[in-house]
Amino acid sequence: MKTPSFLQNLVTFYRDGFxxxxxxxxxWLLVLIxxxxxxxxxxxxxxxxxLKTNFKTDESRSNHVRQELIDRTD
Structure with a gap:
């Protein structure tokens, strides 16, 4: 007879617990809500x-992010 694996024991433990x-x-319902x-x-x-509302292209978005990162390090 094959012994159940660790994963099967874990699944059984949580299934029976819930x-x-x-x-x-x-x-749990309150937590999910x-x-x-x-x-x-x-x-x-x-x-x-x-970024999506203030810049039209990906290039302008990336330039803005790059410039903000550079400015904040100074």
Whole structure:
């Protein structure tokens, strides 16, 4: 009989653990909702794509980034 590998034991451990959760499922749902809000919604409103809106070509974007990096090191 073949012994289960480490990976199979790990998958079984987490699968059984998540199945047995009661309060944990609700907490994981809250964590996932919070991450969605942080990365999807807040990014759109608070972190606009500055380079895409202010520069038309990739070359002008790269020149701007290069110039900003040079200016900040002085």
């Amino acid at each position: 199945r047995g959760m009661t309060v944990g499922k609700t907490l 919070k991450l969605f809000i942080m990365f999807a919604i807040l990014k759109v409103f608070f972190f606009p794509n500055y």
